[in-house]
Amino acid sequence: MKSSSNVRPAIILQLGNGSYHYNYNIVEEKVEDPETGEKTVYNYDTVQVWQKPDYENLTHAVIRSEIDETEEFSLINDYYAAQLGIETDEDRKAKAVADYKAHLSRVIAIKTMVKNDLLTEGY
Known part of the structure; x- marks a missing residue:
């Protein structure tokens, strides 16, 4: 799911109902706001998991x-x-x-990203 926020999102966010959001591909972008001038927004992807985040379930999600x-x-x-x-047919x-x-290249990239994000977050 594509998401956007004015605040940098946590990579792993506990939602309090037994689920977590894993926010990845976080990109900071400067945009012009007609009312406030330039502001920073964060665009990112989110998946929700219903167990404690680990390499297997985040990669799968x-x-x-x-x-x-x-x-x-x-x-x-x-x-x-x-x-x-x-x-x-050739x-x-x-x-x-x-x-x-x-597809395999993308899977390897996802696995590397998840592994690095888990290390960053101390999981």
């Missing part, structure tokens, strides 16, 4: 916020069909490999 299991299985199946020679084979490689 972020990945699932970007791609559901059905889409991910489709990427995997298309990739293996290309690798095993079941898919014979354009579809190339697309399957490129799409799956991009």
Whole structure:
């Protein structure tokens, strides 16, 4: 979920109802406000988890916020069909490999981000 705030958000925010927000991709931006002049806003992504934040559940939540299991299985199946020679169309084979490689690169980036954020927050 995309979020925005005038105050820098905590990376991990306990909501008090047994859930937590994990705020990531936090970007500070200066914007012009007609009433107050320039102000700072923070744009970021948020996922909610219902257990104490750890590497596994935050990684899972972020990945699932970007791609559901059905889409991910489709990427995997298309990739293996290309690798095993079941898919014979060269354009579809190339697309399957490129799409799956991009997905794996994104997963690695998410895992690295979560690990670093947990270290920063002392989890």
